[in-house]
Amino acid sequence: MGKQHHAIDYNEKVISIKGLTKSFGSYHVLRGIDLDLFKNENLVVLGRSGTGKSVLIKIISGLLRADVGQVSVLGNEVVGISTRDLQELRRRIGFSFQNSALYDSMTVRKNLEFPLVRNQKNLKRKEIDSMVERVLEAVGLKQTINQMPAELSGGQRKRIGIARTLILRPEIMLYDEPTAGLDPITSMEINNLINSVQERFNTSSIIITHDLTCAKAVGDRVAMLLDGQFQRQGAFEEVFDTDDVRVKQFYDYNFTD
Numbered sequence: 001m002g003k004q005h006h007a008i009d010y011n012e013k014v015i016s017i018k019g020l021t022k023s024f025g026s027y028h029v030l031r032g033i034d035l036d037l038f039k040n041e042n043l044v045v046l047g048r049s050g051t052g053k054s055v056l057i058k059i060i061s062g063l064l065r066a067d068v069g070q071v072s073v074l075g076n077e078v079v080g081i082s083t084r085d086l087q088e089l090r091r092r093i094g095f096s097f098q099n100s101a102l103y104d105s106m107t108v109r110k111n112l113e114f115p116l117v118r119n120q121k122n123l124k125r126k127e128i129d130s131m132v133e134r135v136l137e138a139v140g141l142k143q144t145i146n147q148m149p150a151e152l153s154g155g156q157r158k159r160i161g162i163a164r165t166l167i168l169r170p171e172i173m174l175y176d177e178p179t180a181g182l183d184p185i186t187s188m189e190i191n192n193l194i195n196s197v198q199e200r201f202n203t204s205s206i207i208i209t210h211d212l213t214c215a216k217a218v219g220d221r222v223a224m225l226l227d228g229q230f231q232r233q234g235a236f237e238e239v240f241d242t243d244d245v246r247v248k249q250f251y252d253y254n255f256t257d
């Protein structure tokens with residue numbers, strides 16, 4: 001069963017990429033990428049290891065520079081952006097990386113407060129508390145507020161990592177392999193969370209994954225990166241309705257023993 005689509009605004013592109021190329025020496029990772037992300041859309045980027053998914057995310061977030069091409073993010077051209085504008089822009093993007101990188105010596109509450117107080121100096125105690133409670137409630141983990149990260153399961157840590165990102169009210173969410181290393185039930189819970197974040201926080205998201213169950217559950221649209229380009233884009237079923245062996249292999253690897 002595919003996902004229910006939300007109110008995606010196809011008139012508003014939050015990310016627009018045209019003719020993007022990126023090489024490392026003689027290794028051409030991205031070879032002319034065109035990709036749009038629409039307002040309130042969940043876009044899944046699929047691809048085998050080493051195809052350049054992380055490189056793409058890094059270029060979008062200004063951590064790596066493109067060689068050629070246009071990369072527009074929330075109305076800013078990131079190729080050639082000033083450091084100051086890039087910092088501003090990054091504040092509007094939330095990252096959920098594989099190792100949620102919580103601070104082990106801080107409680108859940110302190111972990112969530114940390115980005116808030118660093119970015120917004122004049123918040124009152126009451127405001128901080130209510131923002132912490134709101135994001136904890138959104139990820140379904142209110143009861144963990146005074147726990148230490150070491151006391152949480154992998155899935156719970158991932159949720160807290162997402163909550164910590166949401167507390168800054170990002171317009172775009174970038175999820176890097178959100179279900180990696182999680183069991184199928186926990187993975188399903190994370191997929192549901194990604195969809196509920198989209199609904200509650202009106203975020204537009206790129207989700208990088210190898211996990212086709214995740215792709216199907218969260219993707220309004222799926223784009224498959226093959227040999228440095230998006231060879232196939234569309235609804236999950238459309239992308240896999242092909243005789244291209246590279247695509248078929250990917251599907252069979254996920255769904256057959």
Ligand SMILES: Nc1ncnc2c1ncn2[C@@H]1O[C@H](COP(=O)(O)OP(=O)(O)OP(=O)(O)O)[C@@H](O)[C@H]1O
Pocket residue numbers: 024029047048049050051052053054055056
């Ligand atoms: N800073 C860098 N310098 C040199 N080569 C790099 C650099 N960053 C990435 N690469 C190369 O670019 C290719 C794509 O890397 P990338 O991390 O984007 O892959 P990926 O699709 O995210 O894979 P995975 O699913 O394994 O994370 C790899 O071959 C990698 O070695």
